[in-house]
Amino acid sequence: MAPTAPLDPADGRWLAHRYVEDRDRLRFRWFPREQHRKITFLSDEEVGAGPSHDMARAEFVALAANSARPAPAMILHSAFCCSTLLLRSLDLPGLSSGYSEPAILNDVAGLTLRRADGRQVAATMDAALHALARPLAPGERTVVKPSNVVNALAPLMLALRPEMRLLLLHARLPAFVGSIARKEIEGRLWVRELFWKLTRLGLVARFGLSEEELFRLTDLQVAALSWLAQHALFADLAEKFPDNVRTLESSRLMDRPAAALGALGMHFGLDLDAEAIARGPAFTSHSKDGRAFDAAARAAEEDRGAALHARELEIVLRWAERMADHAGIRLTLPQPLLP
Known part of the structure; x- marks a missing residue:
């Protein structure tokens, strides 16, 4: 239930849910931790309808700029790589607040897709980062997992917050393409939409394919190129920002969760009890439907698909390896979280 008190823009329980572009305002919704834990993503569908309060973007930024909050830590991902699981494991009352795919970052990405003025994109991203730095309880740090269409805006985020720490999480190429195949028509529709956005953001140009050649691609070729485009972006980020960025492949996270969490805690500046988290529900139940699910069950599901x-x-996959060679994309990323 929404509180009876008016909007407090300093309180992270007032989720900055959307950017209202035509009015240059942020739309806030009351969304405390117990609400976060009932949903998978901070989308319109899952946040649902309810009372909201709008505030002018410039007014909010002026108030937030005086708070001296640390920048949120970011888990960027290429999809189907345990990112939701990892984010859930880092939502720890008293220590850290987890935000899963907040819609306001999708709004910033939408500005970019529509080729909005760069100054507007930067100003809106700055406001979103201020909003996402507000924890759900005093003394906590925030960890944000954006949707993967936001990945292309990582250089902008680092320009605005040079101290920000990022984890670039990804599955192996066969696992990603296999996930699309296993999800049938829903997965194939989703990856075609992603591919259109990656093309619009300029991440597909490196493959040198004509418009006709792009149109002729099969669904799984589109999936493979989407993975390669994101992988190339991750490699560029890791090379350009070695102090800010660490990379992790999802099977290593699942095989060595305590080691990965320990290293990630050091990278994000969080005092994690890695062993306890690795034994907890985040790593023993499905992140989206709650059923019992672990590394062995995940591997078995991949094998069946x-x-x-x-x-x-x-x-x-043979074709994708040739495309990677042609575009000069290494399949192993630099700056690994685990040696």
């Missing part, structure tokens, strides 16, 4: 689509996957 790979067997069902074996021939198509084999052809596409």
Whole structure:
């Protein structure tokens, strides 16, 4: 239930949910921790309808600039790589607040997709970062997992917050393409929408494909190029910002959760009890539906999907390796979180 008190822009329980572009205002919704834990993503569908309060973006930034809050830590991901699981494991009352795919960052990405003025994009991102730095309880640090369409805005985030720490989380190429195949028409529609956005953001140009060649791609070729485009972006970020960025492949997270969490705590500046978190519900239940699910169950699910689509996957993965060689994309990222 919403509080009876008016909007307190310093209180992170007032979620900065959306950017209202035509009025240059932020829209806030009362959304305390117990609400966060009931949903998977901070989307319109899952946040739902309810009372909201708007505040002028410039007014909010002027108030937030005096708070001296640390920048949020960011988990950027290429999808289907345990990012929701990891974010849930880092929502720790008294220590850290986790924000899963906040819609306000999608609004900033939307400005970029519509080729808005760069100054407006930067000003809106600055406001969003101020908003996402507000924890759900006093004394906590915030950890944010944006949707993967926000990945291309990482250089802007680092320009605005040079101290920000990022983890770049990804699955292996076969696992990503296999996930799309396993999710059938829903996965194939989703990855085509992602591919259009990556093309619009300029991340596909490096492959040198004509408009006709792009149109002729199969669904799983689109999936493979989407992964390669994001992987190339991650490699560029890791090389350009070695102090800010660490990379992690999802199977290593699942195989060595305590080691990964210990290293991530040091990178993010969080005093984590890595062993306890690794034994907890985040790593023993499905992050989206709550059923019992662990590394072995995840691997078995991947194997079943790979067997069902074996021939198509084999052809596409061989083609993707040739495309990676052509575009000069290394399949192993620098700056690994775990040696």
